[in-house]
Amino acid sequence: MGKTLKKEKDGGTKDKILHAAIEEFVAYGYYGARTQKIADRAKVNKALLHYYFSSKEKIYEEALKTIFEVIMTKLGALTNEPDDPVEMMEMIIDAYAEIFQTHSQYLKLIMYEVIRGGDKLAVLFKENLLRIPMNPINGKIYLYFKKKMKEGKIRKMNIFHLLISLIVQVVPVYFAREVLGDKAKLFGISGVVLNTFVKERKLVTLEVMKNGVLKK
Numbered sequence: 001m002g003k004t005l006k007k008e009k010d011g012g013t014k015d016k017i018l019h020a021a022i023e024e025f026v027a028y029g030y031y032g033a034r035t036q037k038i039a040d041r042a043k044v045n046k047a048l049l050h051y052y053f054s055s056k057e058k059i060y061e062e063a064l065k066t067i068f069e070v071i072m073t074k075l076g077a078l079t080n081e082p083d084d085p086v087e088m089m090e091m092i093i094d095a096y097a098e099i100f101q102t103h104s105q106y107l108k109l110i111m112y113e114v115i116r117g118g119d120k121l122a123v124l125f126k127e128n129l130l131r132i133p134m135n136p137i138n139g140k141i142y143l144y145f146k147k148k149m150k151e152g153k154i155r156k157m158n159i160f161h162l163l164i165s166l167i168v169q170v171v172p173v174y175f176a177r178e179v180l181g182d183k184a185k186l187f188g189i190s191g192v193v194l195n196t197f198v199k200e201r202k203l204v205t206l207e208v209m210k211n212g213v214l215k216k
Contacts, residue, residue, distance in 0.1 A: 014052050016042045021063045026108045030060055030116065061120055064113060067106045068124050074099055075133045075141065085148045086210050092141065092163075093170050093202050100174040107175050134163055154213050162213060169205040173198050 020041035
C-alpha cells in the first residue's frame with residue numbers, strides 16, 4: 001500500500017508541475033518561462049521540480065506530450081462506427097470541443113509550438129504515428145472514411161483534406177474565444193454571444209461538410 005500511495009503522490013505532483021508549466025509556457029513562451037516560476041505556480045520547491053525534470057526543455061517536451069496524450073485518448077475513444085458519416089464528423093468535432101473547453105490552455109500551447117517551428121510536435125507525431133487515429137495505415141478514423149468512400153456514401157477525395165477541413169473550421173473558433181476573452185466586450189460582444197457563436201459554429205461546419213462531402 002505504501003508504494004501505491006507514493007506512486008499516486010508522485011503522479012499528482014508531476015501532474016501539478018506539468019499543468020503549471022503549460023500555464024507558464026503559454027504566458028511567457030519557451031524562452032521567457034522560468035523553472036522557478038513553474039515551481040511557484042505548482043507550489044513545489046525547485047529541487048522537487050528538478051527531481052522530476054532535468055531541464056526546462058524536458059518540462060516543455062513533457063507538457064506537449066501531456067496535451068498529445070489527452071487528444072489521442074479522446075479520439076481513440078471514438079469506437080462507435082456510425083452508418084452516417086456526418087454523425088462521425090460530429091463526434092470528432094465534439095471530441096476536440098470538449099478538450100479545448102476543458103483545457104483552454106492546451107490549444108494556446110499547441111499554437112505557440114507551431115509558430116515556434118513545430119519541431120517538438122513533429123517528433124511526437126513520428127514516435128506515435130501508429131497511435132494517431134488519422135494515420136492511413138491503421139488509423140480507425142482514417143479507415144472509417146475510406147470505408148464510407150468505398151460504400152459510395154461520401155465523394156472520392158483525399159481523406160486528409162476532409163479531416164483537415166473538418167478540424168480547422170472549428171478549432172480556430174476556440175482559439176479566438178481564448179484570445180478575445182473579456183476583450184470581446186470592447187467590440188460590443190458579450191460572453192453569451194461569443195459562447196453562442198461557438199456552439200453555432202459546429203452546426204454550420206456540419207452543414208458545410210455535409211454539402212461538400214456527402215455523395216448525392
